[in-house]
Amino acid sequence: MKKSIGILSLILFLTIVFAGYNFFNYRSVTQNNILTSDEKTNETNSDEKLQENDLEVKEPEKPRIHKLGDTGDDIKELQEKLRRFGYKVSEDGVFEYSTSWAIKIFQKRNSLPVDGTAGEETLYKLSLEPTEETMYKPQEVEVSEKPQDRSSEKIINTMNLTSPTNYLMWVNTKNQHTYVFSGENNNWSLIKDMPCTVGNDSTPTKKGTFYVDEKGLYFKVKGNVRCKYFTQFSGNYLFHSVPLDNNDNVLDSRLGVKVSQGCVRLSIENAKWVQDNMEFATTVFVN
Structure with missing residues (x-):
């Protein structure tokens, strides 16, 4: 009897030990599996972060703005479009002043900001088909009679001078x-010859190639002296009438002598003619 009880106790003891071993082994395996799963999750998250960091954030490309000094085929294409709209520019692929001023005319006619550069809005408008409203039309110039002495034509047509408009001033x-x-260009025909007064030796008239810009009725010189019908061609350099008093009486009618402060003086009649007939952006060549 005692022997049977001993055997049963031994069997019970071994059963408990075996069950305990399986329990702890199961728990360990489960924990290991959980850790492995967490590690995999961490690895996955880490990989995703690396992939996100590796992605380059690209900002949308800003449209190129064509401006003075630019060269290349895209500038030549721009000039071709300007000519398609009737503007007299060279198709040489060089963005020079004549091209810039042609763009200014185009921008002015199309209610765009006038800055002489070809940005997104200007390029879009130039990509459209020209219409009667958008096509450049030269202003009709009033000329009573053409000058008899046409020797200036031969000279000007050797200078390779261009103008964004149909007119050129020299x-x-x-x-x-x-x-x-x-x-x-190189096919200029003289339509008007006007005697003028230019700057004196201490305040000479600025030389170079310029363009007709702002216009106005009067500007005051000093005291009761003013000049009428001014047309700007470079900063403070203007075409304008001979000096007048506040009642429009002529104070100094001299032409053909260097007595101005740098501007180009004309008779009252001719100053008004220039203002009325010379379009914005017309080339002014001074030598």
């Missing part, structure tokens, strides 16, 4: 005449 400071031509 101020010859040596003989103190202002000439106006119609046409285009």
Whole structure:
């Protein structure tokens, strides 16, 4: 009897030990599996973060703005579009002043900001088909009779001068005449010859190639002296009438002598003619 009880006790003891071993082994395996799962989750999250960090955040490309000094095929294409709209520019792939001023005319006619550069809005408008409203039309110029002496035509047509408009002005400071031509590059025809007064030796008239810009009725010189019908071509350099008092009486009618402060003086009649007929952006060549 005692022997049977001993055997049963041994069996019970071994059963408990075996059950305990299985329990602890199961728990360990389960914990290991849980840790492995967490580690995999962490690895996955880490990989996703790496992939996110590796992605380059690209900002949308800003449209290129064509401006003075630019060169290349895209500038040539821009010039071709301007010519399609009737503007007289060279198709040489060089963004020079004539191209910039042609763009200014185009922008002005199309109610765009006038800055002489070709940005997104301007390029879009130029990509459209020209219409009667958007096509450049040269202003009709009133000329009573053409000058008899046309020697200036031969000279101007050797200078390779262009103008965004159909007109070109030449101020010859040596003989103190202002000439106006119609046409285009190397095919200019003289339509008006005006005697003028240019700057004196201490305040000479600025030389170079410029463009017709702002206009106005009067500007005051000093005291009761003012000038009428001014047309700007470069900063403070203007075409304007001879000096007048506040009642429009002529104070100094001299033309053909270097007595101005740098501006180009014309008769009252001719100053008004320039203001009325010379379009914005017309080339003004001074030598």
